[in-house]
Amino acid sequence: MGSVLQLTDVSVVRDGNRILDRVSWEVQPTDRWVILGPNGAGKTTLLQVVSASIHATEGESILLGETVGKVDVFDLRPRIGFASSALARRIPADESVLDVVLTAAYSVTGRWNENYEDVDIRRARRVLAEWKLDHLAERRFGNLSDGEQKRVQIARSVMTDPELLLLDEPAASLDLGAREELVQLLGNYARSSEAPAMVMVTHHVEEIPPGFTHALLIADARVRAAGPIEDVITEPHLSEAFGLPLMVERSDDGRFAARAA
Known part of the structure; x- marks a missing residue:
């Protein structure tokens, strides 16, 4: 099987400003990528391009074997799992957890007819069980904790067996316990041979789950480093991207930690 994603010199320009600048990047079916970078670097915009939510101003995007701009994106999007805070805001607060996951089959965010x-x-109940949410199936989405809502979003994103899974800051705003539970679940999923290619955006190396294989570091709209995770998550690369001398450690279980030098 060929790559699930191939970007060639992709740029996004808004009001004369380059939000992304000549990004080239390729993702294989068994890859698990993390995208890191400071605020305003272009991470979320890159994820929007990859999800076919927006079109690049320049360059070529080939997604799941189809050239974006020459294919109906509504045929592409059901093949992509996407979890983000923006999506969560569109989910009705009174929707049951089971229905939040179930409605992914029709790509809608509220059950109707x-x-x-x-x-x-x-399938929906099995996915809920895999993400330790089966006991919450009849609860209302708006009554869940932040950590539970994050896991429901991910369960929804994998409901349709996507070929590419995109996670936009899945651990943002979580307390320590909820973060660690989510990182553990994502790590287990990343190691599964049945999981699709994965791309996760985060601000913190501590949120990178074990099992992730590659990293892309972006700053000032440009890719600063990309490749195997051990080659990218290094003190020189992170220090340059974040503009601060940093010390980076990696534990035996594959988790990273960073602090000011």
């Missing part, structure tokens, strides 16, 4: 088969319901 769709008809779901028993196989869809069984």
Whole structure:
């Protein structure tokens, strides 16, 4: 199988400002990528390009074998799992957790008159169990904790067996316990041979789950380093990207930590 994503000299320009500047990047089906960089670096914009939510101003984007701009994006998007805070804000607060996950089958965020088969319901319940959410199936989404809502979003994003999974800051705003639980679950999923290619945006190396294989470091709209994670998450690369001398450590279980030197 070929790459699931290939960007060639992709730029995004808004009001004369380059939000992304000539980004080239390739993701293989078994890759698990983390995107790191300071605020305003272009991380979320890059994820929007990759999800076919926006079109690049310049360059070529090939997504799941299709050239964006020459294919109906509504045919592409169901093949991509996407979890983000922006998506969570569109989910009705009174929607049950089961329905939040189930409605991914129709790419909608509120159950209405769709008809779901028993196989869809069984699949949704299995996914909830895999993400330790089965006991919350009948709870209302708006009544969940931040950590539970984050896991429901991820469960929804994998409901349709996507070929590419995109996670935009899945651990943001979580307390220590909720973060560690989520990182552990994501690490287990990343190690699974059945998981799709994964791309996760984060601000903190401590949130990188074990099992992630590659990293892309972006600053000032440009890629500063990309490749195997051990080659990118280094003191020189991070110090340059964040503009501060940093010390980086990696534990035996693959977790990273960084602090000012």
